[in-house]
Amino acid sequence: MNKKTNNGLWWALTILVLALIVFGLWVATKRIDYTWRWNRVPQYFVYLDKDVKSATSNGTVTQLENNGDQTTVTVQGEDGEESTYIIDSKTANLKVDEYLLEDDTVGSIGEWKAGPLSVGLWVTLWISAIASVIGLVIGVITGLCRVSQNLTLRQLSITYIEIIRGTPLLVQLFIFYFFLGTVLDIGRIPSGIGALAVFAGAYVAEIIRAGIQSIPKGQMEASRSLGMNVPQAMTYIILPQAFKRTLPPLAGQFISLIKDSSLVSVIAITDLTKSGREVITSTFAVFEIWFVVAFLYLILTFSLSQVVAWVERRLAVSD
């Protein structure tokens, strides 16, 4: 039996099933008479911002200097002051010696600006990145406390993990924002990042603990027999091996964190999800925008899983 021909058939089947699902969705939207307006979406990524320049005082145009796309207009005011305006050449229809009243339009200039979806994507990206780094630090410290000989450290870490894992992230966000935010006088963004980091930290701690405990006892014994103390053995021997083993579950945790970051929109942080909602209120392109938002999250999470897969391959050299 040739394995390759078999695979080809399965490929075809996969594509067929996916095509059927898409077709089904298309039929379903046909029935509800929804008008798709995909052409409205791109402007919410980048748009040309038209800045209309108006004369600041009454005056006469003394000079028009054309530099290709842009034109510099010099106006001599009645009060003797000269002012210049840089405008798009296409909108320059003034002549030299033309008289302008205050607030008359000189021309306009366009500027490309990031739309709400791009800004939201960026906010989601950096909030998730900072929360991941802090979450990893919290997780490693808590994970180490969890396997410590010291009973108090163990009990404190278990308490933290149980409280965080046992309550909804949404509720934690509200507590961070309304309670801690008020008591400690911190803004919504630090509150949001804090809640996400503390939430991820509890899960990372359990992953790290499992990783440490999966390393054979002999590794610690060999390190100690060479005269290393516990922190040295942890830093150079146990944790590097534990990290390598826990990379797949850690990646899963950080992918979850990116997705969970959508909840910060409830405390009015303009992340990708909140931007999407704002765009919908002005376009009513509900289906399109949510599909686009979902796709943008998918790009973030897929990129992360690709990076982790690459790191895993790099670390696999010693296997």
Added chain:
Amino acid sequence: MIKTVGLEKVFVVRDQEVRAVDGISSHIKSGEVVVVIGPSGSGKSTYLRCLNGLETLTGGHVHIDGIDLADRKTDMNKVRREVGMVFQQFNLFPHKTVLENLVLAQMKVRKRKRSEAEKTGRALLKKVGISEKEANYPSQLSGGQQQRVAIARALAMEPKVMLFDEPTSALDPEMVGEVLEVMKQLAREGMTMVVVTHEMGFAREVADRVLFMDYGKLVEEGTPEHFFTDPQEERAKLFLRQVL
């Protein structure tokens, strides 16, 4: 060199007391090769692990060069760097290359410079006959090669005494020889060694003294000639009949 006085180690396994080491007093002199033999579960590995503090003592004392391990003020890390140990399961660091395995503790514990540590490491790899593998990872080596690297790793700390915990038990039969050869060479060079093993041939050939343990107690001790040809205790006679 190493003196134990009434050494005791009790494990509690499911509310049952197991006296793994039950009052052993022994004296290992500098330059001596002592082989510890006995049936499985006789406590010989536990006895060995007490000698570098890998097991906390339940009772008694271990004096290494006059330093008492039972004293709470003793800095165990300082003692351990003078006592090398080789394990049954090798316990090489799998995420480090062979040379890195030898270099790491030298740099972190002995505070040597990398160049110096690598020089010592390479010389030891040459000594145990695997210098060509220095850039490989442990998983790419055979069991015998891994155990020789483990011996080199312990030697890199320039210990005063070497402990071997059944160093050939996890090896394929054809690899036992290469490891024993390295150990014999060490013995010839005058290293103080305590070896727990089932290799009676090695005990006979290399040991200065044999300790026979059973149920955590030191049953018989003597020179190999005395022990293998004319054991006094009934338990030792029975054991030898079964293994020889």
